[in-house]
Amino acid sequence: MSDSTERISKTLPPPTWIMDADYTIIDRNAQAEKFEKDYVISMEYAVEVAKGTCCAFQTDKKACKNCPLENKWAASDGFPITFMGRDGVSYEFFGKLVKTEHIWKLEIRYIDKPFESEGKSMLTYLNEARESEQKRIARELHDGIAQSIYSLMLETRGLKWTPFEEHQQKLQAIDQHFADVLLEIKSLATELRPSILDDVGLIPAINQFVEQTMEMTGFIIHVIVDGERKRLTSRGNVVIYRSIQEAISNALKYSGENEATIALDFGQKELRVTIADAGKGFIYDPYHLGFGLLNLRERAQSVGGTIEVETGIGKGTRITMNVPYKEGMS
Structure with missing residues (x-):
């Protein structure tokens, strides 16, 4: 491997893996080798969680579609992830996936030693997830439903300036707009509670x-x-x-x-x-x-x-x- 591929030192404290553009492991340090002996680790799973295509919190695929963290797992401050130990117990860790040119570097740190840059706990992530979910709902209410209702108000008021022979066509358009808004409200309600x-x-x-x-x-x-x-x-x-x-x-x-x-x-x-x-x-x-x-x-x-x-x-x-x-x- 050339120097440009950022070959890692075998003395780096956190377990670290180097992968190519297709997420195939091409190097690992001694701590990573030890980690693989102590825990059942799936690199595919770790990459999916890091990318936000697989969720460490949700329990089904439908829930993952509306992840409150909004696919921010690969942010520079890391992401929470769980691995099962060889003793059969699940343990929680922090991960970080960073891309440099065509090389990916994955680091895993223990829950009591989070990345120094942010020092967050799992509870912090959960609180942030709830906060993010509340912000997402508020944004959808404002940018989606509220804007649609405002548009309907304008369309309805505009009827008085519309020639009478065009009223029927306009009313049909307004009716369809109302149906779309109702569907949007039902969709948001379903996310909040399994209907x-x-x-x-x-x-x-x-x-x-x-x-x-x-x-x-x-x-x-x-x-x-x-x-x-x-x-x-x-x-x-x-x-x-x-x-x-x-x-x-x-x-x-x-x-x-x-x-x-x-x-x-x-x-x-x-x-x-x-x-x-x-x-x-x-x-x-x-x-x-x-x-x-x-x-x-x-x-x-x-x-x-x-x-x-x-x-x-x-x-x-x-x-x-x-x-x-x-x-x-x-």
């Missing part, structure tokens, strides 16, 4: 998610429903639906199996949801949760629920979430 829960209910929504996942991935998912179905709060439905999405996504990525089960047991005071697989499992430490499990726990707690994790190396994984029918009662 399928309101349209068909929790169980049909879960079944539809399962069917779509199996169709896209070939991953087999069994759904078992026991007990007399009872209504949860609107927020409780969202918590369960999003949690199932995330748990199934984790099973897809990490279990090493091609099958999982979702069981919903309607009890007297709460709904017990269990997502289980017979995969590789991992070492569970309730005091040092990875991002995915931490997110599941916080979701459950937000509606007065609890979460239990049963796993171990080679023992599969069972995640049980108990959600009360009335928030705050467990």
Whole structure:
């Protein structure tokens, strides 16, 4: 390799990989070699997250289409990413992907040692994601819906200056404009809340998610429903639906199996949801949760629920979430 390709020193502290224009690894330092021994690393996955074409936070493809970080993963201040350790536990890191001429350089740093230029934590990224999402919605309301309504006002007022014989044509155009605005509002509302829960209910929504996942991935998912179905709060439905999405996504990525089960047991005071697989499992430490499990726990707690994790190396994984029918009662 010539000097122009920025051959890296074997003494650089962060694990570093050098790739060509097609993201094929052409060099790595000693720390990168050690990193590959300690963690299950997919360079394709790392590049996709860095480029924003794959999301480290979202759990399905539809959510990724509206990523709140707006494809800014490859910014100079880095991006969050998770890798599974050889012990079966997922760990969080910061990455940075930089291009120089025709060469790509990827650096990975541990979560407690973020890039000195910004010193951000994962929580900071999540807060920024929410802030970015709020800004995006405000921008869409202002630049999209508000401008469309203003345009409709002008079109309507302009009718009085339009010859009578052209009124019908103008009214048809205004009617179509109204339909477009309504579609835009519905689209924005769907992003904020999965409307399928309101349209068909929790169980049909879960079944539809399962069917779509199996169709896209070939991953087999069994759904078992026991007990007399009872209504949860609107927020409780969202918590369960999003949690199932995330748990199934984790099973897809990490279990090493091609099958999982979702069981919903309607009890007297709460709904017990269990997502289980017979995969590789991992070492569970309730005091040092990875991002995915931490997110599941916080979701459950937000509606007065609890979460239990049963796993171990080679023992599969069972995640049980108990959600009360009335928030705050467990």
